[in-house]
Structures are given as C-alpha cells and as structure tokens.
Amino acid sequence: MAGTATAVIGAGYGDEGKGLMTDYFAARSGTDGIVVRFNGGAQAGHTVTAPGGLRHVFSHFGSGTLAGAATFLARRFVCHPSLFLKEAEALAALGLAPPPVFVDERAPLSTLYDILLNQLAERRRGNARHGSCGMGFGETVERSLDPEFALSVADLRHGAGWLLRRLAAIRDGYVPRRLAALGIPAPDGEAAAWLASDAALQGYVHAAMRFRRMTHTAHPAMLAEQEGVVFEGAQGLLLDQERGAFPYVTRSHTGIRNALEVATEAGIGALDVTYVTRAYLTRHGAGPLAHELPGKPYAGIRDDTNLPNAxxxxxxxxxxxxxxxxxxxQTDFADAAARPxxxxxxxxxVSCLDQVGQAVSYVEDGASKSAAPEALAAHLAGRLDAGAVYTAWGPGRTTVKAQRGGWNSATPSPATAQAAGARATAP
Structure with a gap:
C-alpha cells in the first residue's frame, strides 16, 4: 500500500523534464506502480526514452508506461477520446501493450468542437496570441462550466445515442454562442465544413465508446492500495491559471493543488514533491520571458519534441x-505545507545538464552569473532547502543521479512540512 506518494511538478513554463523524472520514479515500482495525471490534458508532451532507446512522447498515458506503471486519469484531467486512441495506436506501433488505464468518471471530456473553437480563437488573435497549442483544453474547461453542455466520462454510460444528441446540441447551440462571445464570425471554408460534418461527429462518438471500453472507471481510493504512486504534473508553475502572467497561462492549477485533492480522496497522507527544471529556461508559446535570448544558449541543446508549430x-x-x-x-509548496x-x-x-558544457549561466539578484552544472544544482537546492536533489545528464532514467538524499528511506528532510498551517521556508 502507498504510504508516501511522489509528485513531479514543472518549475517553469513546461518542458522541464517531467516525463523523464516520472519515468525515473515509476521504474522503482515497475508493474506495481501507477502514475496519476491530475491536471492538463492531451496538450501535454512528456518525452520518455527507455534504457533500450525506445522513445515516446506521452499525452494521455502516464509517463511511467514504459516502466510498466498503470495510469490513473484523475478528475481534473481533461480526456479526449480520439487523441487517447491515437496515442494507444502509437504505442502499439512501438510493439507495446500499455498497462491498464483507470479514469475518474468525473473527468471532463474534450470534443472536436473545443479544438475548433480553440484554433479559431488563437488564429484571430494574430500577434496577440495567448500561446495555446490549439488542442482545445481551455475551451473544454470553459464549456464544462455550463451544465447544459458539459460532458464527463460518466456520461459515456448513457450510450452512443445519448452522446450523439449531446454533441449535436453542443454543435448547434453552444458553438454559435461561444463564437459570438469570442467575437468570431461564423466560420467558412474548411472550418465550416468540419463543423457541419455529421461524419466527424459520428467518428467522435465511435472513439468515445472505444475509450470507455479500453479504460476502467475508478475512484481515487484505489490509489491507496498501490505500491508506488507517482503524481505527474503537466505544464509548469509559471503557467498556472492563478499565478502565471494572465492571459498567457493555461486554465489549470499546474502545481501541487490538484494532486493534493486526489491524495486526500485516496487517503494518502505524505507526498515527496520534486520540482523539475532544465539547466536553462524555455518557453514554447507567446508570453513574457525575462532575459530572453535570441537563440539556443548552448550548442549542445537538442529538442526533438518541441518542434515549431503554427x-x-x-x-x-x-x-x-x-x-x-x-x-x-516556495509559493506552490506552501499549498502542501498548509494542507491539514x-x-x-x-x-x-535539474535536467539537461549534459547540454550545457562546463559552465551554465543563470541570473540571480538581477546579475548574470555562471557555475559548473553540479554547483548550480547544489546552490539552487540550498536556496530551496531541498531534501533530495536529482541531476539528469541525458534523456533517460539511467542518466539521473541522486546527488543528495533520494528518499530511499523514511528519513525526513529539512523541508518537511507536517502540521496544518505550516509554511515552507528557505534560508
């Protein structure tokens, strides 16, 4: 049974190495483990490279899949049946039969119309784009606020006929209203044809029914019976819907808050929270980026996941x-510290240390500084009073080193927070 669960949280704008660290922690339990996706949705792109070189970019399935861990899609995770099937097919093409996928019936369902609305809105913004990746996540959250048009995994129990009618209502009732609210004229051309397509609507229904058959509904309480529970965050702290720079944020709590909600329902009372950052900062999409550079800061940087897109x-x-x-x-960890x-x-x-050479540049107190990679990690760990420090020197779990701690025992770290109302502090 899970006494202490692990949580992996991105400390930046996403793309920090959450997939790598989730795989690393999940490998400790192998097929006895489970990865919990507790925020975001199919717009995540978490890259995992297995020891044998097998590589996959995860979106729906947990990043512990290659290590044999099951997946639990929690209530705040936005499910997209068509994209789930697409990823399942991609894993099958790699010769993999994924471990079981469990899903909380309260999880919202994204639709083809949410994607359309998202893409039309982002295109219309032009140079004022918010940085969306066009996968419909935020539009799904918006639609879910209206009970008349909301969809959840539980609704799939009503069957294909009910879902077909619900989607038609979304298409014919909600979409025009939402377009008007966004100030977008009725679409024409290819977008209009796609919106009017009954074949596209029926294809979604077919995918949704397959999604239901391929997954297992479950309550978070089932996590208490698992040996190794890893909470896998999506996006990063600087994109949090309440703490990031609006409107260049995602409509999600990207830190520990949603994981705490699931852990409480599961009866899990202890979390080892690992915050992940690259040795440099990245941002894929519009929005502020302090000290932005004109290009790659190090010749060794290679990123095959975050390719240019429209x-x-x-x-x-x-x-x-x-x-x-x-x-x-510190702001995010205080949420965990205050949880009764x-x-x-x-x-x-700290990931991508293999890419930076002998010295890595950083900014502190407004001044540019540099240090050896190990020294930077140690200095940052000291400022955070981190009880465990991991450094990654490549794309796979075998390159991860536990520099200090590692929490292989129950020994508390200096940053342990137990009492209700406690606050995380740093020197």
Missing part, C-alpha cells in the same frame, strides 16, 4: 532566473 511558434530560451524559480516553488493532515517533503531535479 500555434506556439518555435521554442524560446533564457537563462534560469533563480529568484523567479525559488519564489514559484498532509506531510510533504520538497525535492529538486
């Missing part, structure tokens, strides 16, 4: 701002 453009770079990172992490009955320990993981 909605987010190209990957952007900046040196790590240690003060910004520390504030973001929850014991939390703070850890740090």
């Amino acid at each position: 909605y987010q453009g190209t990957l952007r770079f900046a040196p790590l701002d240690l003060d910004l990172l520390v504030r973001a992490v 009955g929850m014991s939390a320990r703070l850890g740090l993981a």
Whole structure:
C-alpha cells in the first residue's frame, strides 16, 4: 500500500523534464506502480526514452508506461477520446501493450468542437496570441462550466445515442454562442465544413465508446492500495491559471493543488514533491520571458519534441532566473505545507545538464552569473532547502543521479512540512 506518494511538478513554463523524472520514479515500482495525471490534458508532451532507446512522447498515458506503471486519469484531467486512441495506436506501433488505464468518471471530456473553437480563437488573435497549442483544453474547461453542455466520462454510460444528441446540441447551440462571445464570425471554408460534418461527429462518438471500453472507471481510493504512486504534473508553475502572467497561462492549477485533492480522496497522507527544471529556461508559446535570448544558449541543446508549430511558434530560451524559480516553488509548496493532515517533503531535479558544457549561466539578484552544472544544482537546492536533489545528464532514467538524499528511506528532510498551517521556508 502507498504510504508516501511522489509528485513531479514543472518549475517553469513546461518542458522541464517531467516525463523523464516520472519515468525515473515509476521504474522503482515497475508493474506495481501507477502514475496519476491530475491536471492538463492531451496538450501535454512528456518525452520518455527507455534504457533500450525506445522513445515516446506521452499525452494521455502516464509517463511511467514504459516502466510498466498503470495510469490513473484523475478528475481534473481533461480526456479526449480520439487523441487517447491515437496515442494507444502509437504505442502499439512501438510493439507495446500499455498497462491498464483507470479514469475518474468525473473527468471532463474534450470534443472536436473545443479544438475548433480553440484554433479559431488563437488564429484571430494574430500577434496577440495567448500561446495555446490549439488542442482545445481551455475551451473544454470553459464549456464544462455550463451544465447544459458539459460532458464527463460518466456520461459515456448513457450510450452512443445519448452522446450523439449531446454533441449535436453542443454543435448547434453552444458553438454559435461561444463564437459570438469570442467575437468570431461564423466560420467558412474548411472550418465550416468540419463543423457541419455529421461524419466527424459520428467518428467522435465511435472513439468515445472505444475509450470507455479500453479504460476502467475508478475512484481515487484505489490509489491507496498501490505500491508506488507517482503524481505527474503537466505544464509548469509559471503557467498556472492563478499565478502565471494572465492571459498567457493555461486554465489549470499546474502545481501541487490538484494532486493534493486526489491524495486526500485516496487517503494518502505524505507526498515527496520534486520540482523539475532544465539547466536553462524555455518557453514554447507567446508570453513574457525575462532575459530572453535570441537563440539556443548552448550548442549542445537538442529538442526533438518541441518542434515549431503554427500555434506556439518555435521554442524560446533564457537563462534560469533563480529568484523567479525559488519564489514559484516556495509559493506552490506552501499549498502542501498548509494542507491539514498532509506531510510533504520538497525535492529538486535539474535536467539537461549534459547540454550545457562546463559552465551554465543563470541570473540571480538581477546579475548574470555562471557555475559548473553540479554547483548550480547544489546552490539552487540550498536556496530551496531541498531534501533530495536529482541531476539528469541525458534523456533517460539511467542518466539521473541522486546527488543528495533520494528518499530511499523514511528519513525526513529539512523541508518537511507536517502540521496544518505550516509554511515552507528557505534560508
């Protein structure tokens, strides 16, 4: 049974190495483990490279899949049946039969119309784009606020006929209203044809029914019976809907808050929270990026996941701002520290250290500084009072080193927070 669960949280704008660290922690339990996706949806792109070189970018399935861990899609995770099937097919093409996928029936369902609305809105914004990746996540959250048009996994129990009627109501009732609210004229051309397509609607229904057959509904209480529970966050702290720079945020709590909700329902009372950052800062999409650089800061940088696309453009770079990172992490960890009955320990993981050479540049107190990769990780860990520190020197779990701690025992770290109302502090 799970006494202490692990949580992996991105400390930046996403793309920090959450897939890598989730795989690393999940591998400890192998087929006895389970990965909990507790926020975001199919717009996630978490890259995992297995020891044998097998590589996959995860969106619906947990990033512990290659390590044999099951997946639990929690109530705040936005499910998209068609994209789930697409990923299942991609895994099958790699010769993999994924471990079981469990899903909370309260989880919302995204539709083809949410994607359409998202893409039309982002295109219309032009140079004022918000940085969306065009997958319909935020539009799904918006639609779910209206009970008349909301959809959840539980609704799939009503069958294909009911779902067909619900989707038609969304298409004919909600979409025109939402377009008007966004100030977007009725679409024409290809978008109009897609919106009017009964074949597309029926294809979604077919996918949704397959999604239901391929997954197992479950309550978070089932997590208490698992040996190794890893909470896998999506996006990063600097994109949080309440703490990021609006409107360049995602409509999600990207930190520990949703994981705490699931852990409480599951009866899990202790979390080892590892905040992940690259050795440099990236942002894929529009929005502020302090100290932005004109290109890659290190010749060794290679990113085969975050390719240029029509909605987010190209990957952007900046040196790590240690003060910004520390504030973001401490603010988020305070949520865990204040949770009644929850014991939390703070850890740090620094990825991509193999890409930066002998010295890595960063910003602290407004000044540009540099240090050896190991020294940067140690300095940042000291500022965070991190009880466990992991450094990653490549794309796979075998390159991860536990520099300090590692929490292989029950020994508390200096950043343990147990009492209700306690607050995380740093020197």
